Amino acid sequence: MDYTTLAPNDRLVSGRVVQKDIGVFHIKLNPNSIRADSARISSDNCPDNFCIDELKIGQEVTVFLLSPKLNSGGLWYASLLLAVEDNPWFTNIVKRGEIVGGTVVNYHGYKTAIIRLDHPYTGLEARLDIKDIPNFGTDISDFLLIGDLVKGKICEIDIGNILIKISVNELLEELEDKELEYREKMLNESDRTEHLPQPAQNKDDAITSDDTKTLKDCSVLIIDDDHDFTRELMLWLKSLGATSMICRTPEDVKLRLNKHSFSHILLDYQLDQSPYFKQIRSFLKNIPIPVSIMTAVAYTDIKSEKLNSWGYLQKPLSCDNLMNWLVSGEQPEYSDSQVFDPIWKNSTRTDEVLCKVNRFLGELCEDIGSCAALWCVEEWKRKFSIRAWFNLLREDMLMLQPSCQHTAIRTATSSGTPIALPLYKSGALEKCAPKEAKHVLAWPLEVDGKTDRCIVCYSKKEFSKTQISKIQHNQSRMLDLVDWLQLTRYLDETETFAAMGRVAASSLHEIRGVASPIVQSSVRLRAKAKRISSLSKTEIMELQEDLRMLAVSAKTLERTAKANLAHIQLERREKFRARTNIKRVIKLIKSSALEKEIRIITELPNTNLTTSIAPTPIEQPLLNILTNAIDHLDKDCWGTITVTVEFHFEDDPQRPLHIYIEDNGPGIKSDTRENLFTARSSTRGIDGVGLGLYLSRNLLRSIGGDLLLVKSIRWIGTTFCMKVPVKINS
Template structure:
């Protein structure tokens, strides 16, 4: 996209409040910036198109257009202008939306707005300048590499002459080495077009030469004498019936680029996982909280309902593990410290139950039938592992098998004990895989599902099984189906899983002596905690912002402050500091959706009595509260 930002220190203020716009412009002009002002989206687009600026300072909401609409309109006209978002209220969702849209920063028009604004803009300009210098350095590096290549072309580039039939008339040593021959004479006596791939590429090369007389930088894959597939860049010209040209082997370069791309994708996945973990855990907290309240109040009469609620809670727990595991995967972390004894027979049955909506309910609704054969499942010794991870592996394989049979089919399960190893196989009679696909199936980001697939499923499964000290193999034939076999070492000792939390007991008579203040910016979570603690008998007040909570703490006396860590404007950290000045400091419990911070928070001495992760297990929370308030 063409870069039309020709004024690196010019700023366009887009603000519908004319008085505020003048103040902003004056503040920035005093700092030395060239500032222009418009008051609506149409004016902003027109100004940028006719007189591009270095930076836009955009009000999030304008009378005629939103900030995102302005940015999108400019992009449609091929203008990529850096921008900072201004808003009257700190809103995490707005911040995420606009950062995804390309905002360089996000600033709230409150408090120290005018003091912060110049430094924020200066930082953005410095960042843009750094990127510009980096781009210039990269261009200089590319020029340097071109000069370097000119010195080594004779040694590294293959040179050849050939006729239109493909007979090699001349080959230098570099070309001979590229194609795997011992000498130029051996290569000239052989027919390099004998493989279908080479024949196809030769026809493409000749066709281009006959049309234009020369070919530059034609990238092809060719097969060498030894059967190896390599990447070549071909250039050449045609004089009569004789083709003269060069061939550069870029196989290692392409492999390095592939590895670099995978590395960048992993980094991107790490950023994404960190970004979604908090929001995703908030959603899971709402689901689990409501399910737990229904379990507590539903009684024991409806076993079907209770089983469904238990399944929901187990699925939420697995969802939480998935977020954590994604972070581990992108950081390449491994560990076995929390392995317990696992019954693989139960794991397979649970995975089948988890996948039921896909292989039964949705399939039947589409007129498709799947037959799941569980006859080959047998009792086997326990293995050591994490149940949720192993269950995810099996569920992923079931889903892959279903995807391989869109018209229906059969999935068979077998389980047996072999040489101190528990073996589990899952087979289908679907499309099957070629040898090439089988060799790549466990590579990160390799997918056979096109845009629908992330390419992470089988690579994550491979990593999980490897972390468990096991192996995962694949056997497949095109048109006949696929068999995945998992082998895990038998547990040499029994390590019991952590006991389920004790049921929440009725402590209402004693709890009524204590006052609790709940603070969470997600209303549904705040309401859930309020409802649960009220049922426990506590006197509960709940608010949805740190500012409201501080006002409550200054007016009232509380025994416990139960506070979300990540909140806009005033965070959980700010709340902790605010309690230091209180005459009667309450006990403090932190709640966080940042799964990767829980252990570090527990190990820090911050004056916090306990830390609970989202989604919240009410039994665990109840135990922490009773311990903090010393309720017997």
């Protein structure tokens, strides 16, 4: 008999217990239409409150048959969980497209995870293939652990084999489409009640225009591996009525072109750093659709390649140039006069250190025989800022800055190895080079295991081994300057938080503890420097000046800590008001959210409840959770964070104010959830110290509150709940 043709009702059979083992029991089935002789039921397929030890030999049991065991002569696998009237297979609630959630309980080979579904699908298991999750790999256990919570869409149903397959990718696409539709709607409204981010201005690859034309007849395929840029470009096209889709691999391109029709194709030239560009170019050359190359590489460098007479649009893109090409196919005339604002805004203290960096670059060039140099840092993913330079023009630096990611700078920082190139192959670095320069060298700097800084040197001749050796000799001075810049930036950030009054008292005591030894050490070192006879007079003066600046920085750090402690003492006389203080915290992280295009939603009560305690033990955990959420949200995922306030006076009278913080980030793995609130357990890997959630929970518990993890579903999001004691403000 072909069991794959069985209806669910035919699988409900009864029998008597004949054998019991650890975690499993066997039954002898009564005569049935399926001709099944016996069944094997494991504890995994039994209700939670069911105990196999309480079964008696000969006891009558009704089970739901799943599938026959191969070459077993009538032995079937069965489930006690599904032997009920509300079996999902009986009620026909198992439908394609339904959203289901569950827990990872096992693996089927290397590419499939077994998911035990939640209510109302209790008793059912689904399969999740590696191709249906937003990761690329060969072993699904690298991305999903036993115990992880997942949610997805039912994409395949096989009633004959009692088999369900789900897809996380299909669910994410649906959620992303809804979020994009919402954002487009909000962009067209002048009065918005939520914190909806606008497309970034004056940043790398930014698109800005006041053009009011529409592109209703345009359907654009964007082929680019830069998530930030493609999202911004897609929003701009949508605002003008055009439709667009994004592809990143040759397979995606073929799939989109086979299923959809497009009027234009925008192709990123930098894909030639991988085999993708050649594959895509070969595929597109026979398609009768207008194609334009987008690149920061100079037109003169690529026009010789004769890319099938395709168009050329220079990054950073101009809205007018892109509009003209989409409407009429007109090719723009380019000039190098565009100037962009620097990403990094320096404080006076940082400027003083950068003056020393400028002097160092001059000394380095003199030492190695280089004609010019610049110093840049990766502020965030693919966004570089040029901090210092020697023998180069500021206007050229501002023009070069948005294009750093398309040069050897990014390649050097990504690989961690120096890169030497002829100037004509250096892309945008050629535009700002001195006239006599013929070669360029990008030298990456590694600090604390992270390579995010780079020094670029220009030379008249090809860089020799002697020059490279001298750069290595100066590397310790480079790293000292990096440490100095990090310290000044930390001081700037600390003073900013001091003005806001949002740094925890425990952290400030640690700052003071660190600052005092720095001050004492600097004083001793300055005294010793006067007795060093082996150094020249100039070198001793430089050393004393360096130590003086270190002492000033340390004293500033100590002064900042004292100011914050004084502010917190004043805060203790304040009262936490739900609406007022939550809005105040959200205002603090608003700029960070806007930077990553994260939408913040607030659902606050009309009643401004107040606590009998100071704001800090509540604001600080809230700020920490929101900051963690922003850190874990990628810019290309249309991130949202929802802050909801609920009152539970009846079921939780001691802590009736519940503040829920929900995001749509990657979720937390099961092994991390177990120690989430333990000291030195970080969800940010090497970037975190593992104290944020630990201190946050302890702060809330110190006032009679608590911090709980409500749920965390992989690739769907995480929800925390802060429980706070309150009293109603009259």
